[in-house]
Amino acid sequence: MTRTTPKIQPYSQECKECPIRHRAVCARCETEELESLEKIKFYRSFEAGQTVVWAGDKMDFVASVVTGIATLSQTMEDGRRQMVGLLLPSDFAGRPGRETSAYDVTAATDLVMCCFRKKPFEDLMLKTPHIGQRLLEMTLDELDAAREWMLLLGRKTAREKIASLICIIARRDASLQLRASDGELRFDLPLTREAMSEYLGLTLETVSRQMSILRKEGLIVTEGKRQIVIPDFDRLLEETGDDSDGGFLV
Amino acid sequence: MTRTTPKIQPYSQECKECPIRHRAVCARCETEELESLEKIKFYRSFEAGQTVVWAGDKMDFVASVVTGIATLSQTMEDGRRQMVGLLLPSDFAGRPGRETSAYDVTAATDLVMCCFRKKPFEDLMLKTPHIGQRLLEMTLDELDAAREWMLLLGRKTAREKIASLICIIARRDASLQLRASDGELRFDLPLTREAMSEYLGLTLETVSRQMSILRKEGLIVTEGKRQIVIPDFDRLLEETGDDSDGGFLV
DNA sequence: CCGCCGCTTTGATGCAGATCAACTCTCATG
């Protein structure tokens, strides 16, 4: 199993002067391109719980998460829902060449997105191949993440699913730097029980129960509503069912 | 829900003279590029059941399925397995820029792959942007397929899973043309019960049972070992849980 | 300060699918 590049990259250092700081366009940004981007971009804010677009609705922009968390979900006729994408800051949403959104896009927390009007963005892609290359890399990363996620959905137990999700968030959370001196890990779990259940293919009751169990066993500590502390990350990792080394994606 | 382009495209008509006929490189092939490709390509054949590469092993080529079916699977330490990719003819395997395979790649049937040595292929990608563009489109298709698959794994019942898989294969199978006059659909189901169970996140016993039920209900008819007839495709579609129109991916 | 609303936790019960086990069918091989 190869590790792909971690999703949270120090792009802001690579590219300090870039006001958008999106991985899709900033890997090798040049002034001229940035000026083009400036003209076609706009910001949109959403409150937690708001819907950005519904599946099937027109979506005439692509976008990148600036702050907050967005989710992509699919809904079946009878209301069963499955999350299929979790977008953290710097992640990209929308498909060039597609008119409508294939998924419900929802703000899991308060959310700011940087949007680019689709048509000019596509034109820009044609002119500047490195944007397309970057997008390919990102899409391949997404695909690897989706495949890891499929293993979780298809074969893991509820307990393993919960442990996996917590580890995934912990690893991706930028506040990773808050890792305390003694190896304990403290961060925000910015998802409701319901959102977690949609991610994991479980019911929210099962999520709650398994969280309680992990808490009783001391594998996790909860502080307040959303704050989580992992006293011993490696011990929690063992509960994910992943082999110790691999499973690094997302 | 937008329909993406169907995966089986008439590329052989688009591009008759192209000896590889792979979607990644043939969309707008030009003689010069084809000559470059000729130099770096080679064919490999596998028997049903053979492993192409193991997860973690060196994989110094990318490849495209010529005939047969290949699968990508992940295995957990204790042996639980989940299929995460099903590659039919013209599908692409391998990630530019990655040294080793992230998944077990296995021949589900007898298989012929057209391989391109990775390094020169990457060089070619840099020189000819349309290959990268094509690869991006294909990867986005794969991602959509993976997300549809996630809904299946996370939220569908065993019955719905089976019906979905049969519909997916039926739609993608090139022998779709074998559709008989009266709307019945006849084709090969080239997967063992075990492979189906790995695809669906079930046990092979459950797959077998549900197949029997669908058979008894007349939704499918089996002829011999692998041949399947769907007397009424729309009726089977209703059993997938997908909304009638959408869910077209893969 | 009270009461309500959204979120979470916990309990009791039921069931879909897993597990364990036996048997059948079909070839391929000597």
Add this chain to the structure above:
DNA sequence: CATGAGAGTTGATCTGCATCAAAGCGGCGG
């Protein structure tokens, strides 16, 4: 023709998670 191996079917039983139901717990507006 017997033999055996691999694939598929079917049955009995078990169990992990879903479902249904009710009660805790903040936090915010009145």
